[in-house]
Amino acid sequence: MFSNQLLKGHLQTIVLQLLTDRGRMYGYEISQAVKSMTAEKIILTEGALYPTLHKLRAQGLVRTEVLVVGKRRRKYYELTPAGREASVSRVREFFEFVQTMQLLLGGRGKSTDHELA
Amino acid sequence: MNWLSDTQVAFIEARLAERGLRDGELRNELLDHLCCVVEEQLAVGYPFAQAVEIAFALFPPGTLKRIESETDSITLQKKTIMKATTLFVFSLLLSIPTYLWVWQIDPPTIAPLAGPLHITSGFGERMHPLRKVKLHHRGVDFRAPYGTPVVATGDGVVAKVERQPTGYGNRIIIRHDEQFQTSYGQLAEIQVVEGQSVKRGEVIGTVGSSGDSTGPHLHYEVMKDGQAQNPEAYFQP
Numbered sequence: 001m002f003s004n005q006l007l008k009g010h011l012q013t014i015v016l017q018l019l020t021d022r023g024r025m026y027g028y029e030i031s032q033a034v035k036s037m038t039a040e041k042i043i044l045t046e047g048a049l050y051p052t053l054h055k056l057r058a059q060g061l062v063r064t065e066v067l068v069v070g071k072r073r074r075k076y077y078e079l080t081p082a083g084r085e086a087s088v089s090r091v092r093e094f095f096e097f098v099q100t101m102q103l104l105l106g107g108r109g110k111s112t113d114h115e116l117a
Numbered sequence: 118m119n120w121l122s123d124t125q126v127a128f129i130e131a132r133l134a135e136r137g138l139r140d141g142e143l144r145n146e147l148l149d150h151l152c153c154v155v156e157e158q159l160a161v162g163y164p165f166a167q168a169v170e171i172a173f174a175l176f177p178p179g180t181l182k183r184i185e186s187e188t189d190s191i192t193l194q195k196k197t198i199m200k201a202t203t204l205f206v207f208s209l210l211l212s213i214p215t216y217l218w219v220w221q222i223d224p225p226t227i228a229p230l231a232g233p234l235h236i237t238s239g240f241g242e243r244m245h246p247l248r249k250v251k252l253h254h255r256g257v258d259f260r261a262p263y264g265t266p267v268v269a270t271g272d273g274v275v276a277k278v279e280r281q282p283t284g285y286g287n288r289i290i291i292r293h294d295e296q297f298q299t300s301y302g303q304l305a306e307i308q309v310v311e312g313q314s315v316k317r318g319e320v321i322g323t324v325g326s327s328g329d330s331t332g333p334h335l336h337y338e339v340m341k342d343g344q345a346q347n348p349e350a351y352f353q354p
Contacts, residue, residue, distance in 0.1 A: 050143070050147070069149075075142075
């Protein structure tokens with residue numbers, strides 16, 4: 001399992017991309033999806049998930065809709081047009097970051113191997 | 118998956134309230150989350166009481182209150198920004214009359230006649246030409262040929278048009294702003310009506326001798342806050 005420290009900057013990206021792929025989701029559904037997709041390597045704790053969702057809403061990137069399910073009120077999250085744009089740009093930014101990190105941490109070794117070969 | 122009964126949901130909600138969570142949007146949301154976890158645990162065979170413990174274990178002590186205060190501060194920030202914006206717009210709207218008022222201060226700046234000026238009687242103490250007594254002259258007299266165009270000395274609105282056989286004769290008063298008014302007396306013709314907007318330099322009438330007068334001339338006054346001013350201070354001779 002990855003540390004919270006490592007995840008912290010990427011929580012919004014994870015949620016935005018999930019909503020891009022799946023459309024409307026509620027909190028529990030999001031936490032379950034992350035858990036099963038990453039084989040429990042990433043656990044989006046409830047304590048981190050809900051503040052992230054509320055922050056995204058305050059930024060206008062997601063909107064919410066409350067549906068009554070049985071006797072319960074279930075709050076669904078859905079991307080706004082601004083949220084869709086943010087999702088694309090943040091995922092792109094993340095991959096650029098990973099590539100850059102590879103240059104620093106792992107890429108050098110690999111490229112040396114390649115040159116030797 | 119079996120749905121929780123109303124009693125079970127109420128039980129979980131009571132536990133949430135016990136932890137100090139305010140009733141509201143967030144508590145409803147977390148209640149749904151906890152119920153989902155409980156339902157999942159029931160489905161894999163745990164008894165209800167134990168399923169509830171497992172669900173609440175996801176929120177270690179202090180976590181619920183922390184989530185509440187974090188979401189509070191997020192919405193509060195948003196509200197504060199909205200409040201500040203509203204306040205800003207409101208104050209802008211409030212200050213518009215001030216801007217208009219400042220913008221409207223528009224004293225007369227030119228002479229009321231085009232062409233050469235012949236001042237026959239200045240502002241202040243003088244011997245009245247008809248009554249032969251010393252009187253304060255409230256304006257300036259310009260001698261000019263009969264029919265010479267008279268122009269407004271500043272932007273404004275025609276406040277009054279008078280037609281009298283004595284005194285000022287045919288007379289126009291223009292209101293320029295909150296402070297300044299100008300008056301044009303002894304006119305032959307009046308070419309404006311009350312309430313009409315006029316521009317600086319616009320012809321409003323012609324020189325005549327319609328009131329108490331010894332010959333064609335323009336009697337011109339400048340009033341600031343109702344007090345007669347020396348008109349010569351308001352144009353470049």
